[in-house]
Amino acid sequence: DAKTTQPNSMESNEEEPVHLPCNHSTISGTDYIHWYRQLPSQGPEYVIHGLTSNVNNRMASLAIAEDRKSSTLILHRATLRDAAVYYCILKREYGNKLVFGAGTILRVKS
Amino acid sequence: DVKVTQSSRYLVKRTGEKVFLECVQDMDHENMFWYRQDPGLGLRLIYFSYDVKMKEKGDIPEGYSVSREKKERFSLILESASTNQTSMYLCASSFFGRAGNTEAFFGQGTRLTVV
Numbered sequence: 001d002a003k004t005t006q007p008n009s010m011e012s013n014e015e016e017p018v019h020l021p022c023n024h025s026t027i028s029g030t031d032y033i034h035w036y037r038q039l040p041s042q043g044p045e046y047v048i049h050g051l052t053s054n055v056n057n058r059m060a061s062l063a064i065a066e067d068r069k070s071s072t073l074i075l076h077r078a079t080l081r082d083a084a085v086y087y088c089i090l091k092r093e094y095g096n097k098l099v100f101g102a103g104t105i106l107r108v109k110s
Numbered sequence: 111d112v113k114v115t116q117s118s119r120y121l122v123k124r125t126g127e128k129v130f131l132e133c134v135q136d137m138d139h140e141n142m143f144w145y146r147q148d149p150g151l152g153l154r155l156i157y158f159s160y161d162v163k164m165k166e167k168g169d170i171p172e173g174y175s176v177s178r179e180k181k182e183r184f185s186l187i188l189e190s191a192s193t194n195q196t197s198m199y200l201c202a203s204s205f206f207g208r209a210g211n212t213e214a215f216f217g218q219g220t221r222l223t224v225v
Binding site for chain 2: 042096
């Protein structure tokens with residue numbers, strides 16, 4: 001499985017945008033980029049995923065580099081409820097497994 | 111609302127006991143997974159199943175077994191619980207197929223303490 005690299009932690013102010021980076025230099029052509037987050041005392045929850053094009057949903061945006069070796073999860077206006085561990089995961093097109101790395105701990109200050 | 115339900119939120123068992131952790135999903139998903147989560151080690155895959163009676167080992171299957179007799183239910187079994195199996199256990203499910211394009215849903219977790 002291709003690996004991802006994320007910063008250990010990041011800090012943001014409330015109401016400001018947050019850009020969470022992820023490097024995946026060994027990504028293959030059929031790997032999807034998934035993001036999950038885990039709020040305190042809860043199981044992980046799906047945030048967004050993409051293959052080549054940038055994606056938007058109600059929770060976040062995903063910006064994917066043209067060479068696909070990196071991506072950025074964008075929270076447009078961070079709230080205190082966005083404080084969580086964010087995981088960037090590569091998932092094979094016909095693979096079933098989700099392999100989690102260490103993720104990025106996001107702290108949001110009021 | 112989609113749901114993955116784990117039978118217990120907290121569990122305390124004695125060393126040597128046989129322990130069953132149950133997980134039920136109501137989304138007709140083919141895939142089901144068991145992870146454990148430990149501080150500093152993150153989430154690690156124990157076993158997964160892509161169909162009834164089918165299973166595959168994950169990264170840390172030693173000391174565990176699983177059972178999938180019905181599509182909606184996936185059980186994790188600790189044959190003889192040991193203190194190093196004290197952990198948070200998380201169940202997840204997802205559709206099969208173009209799996210890169212499907213999301214997984216997680217339960218709330220079971221915090222197991224083996225004393």
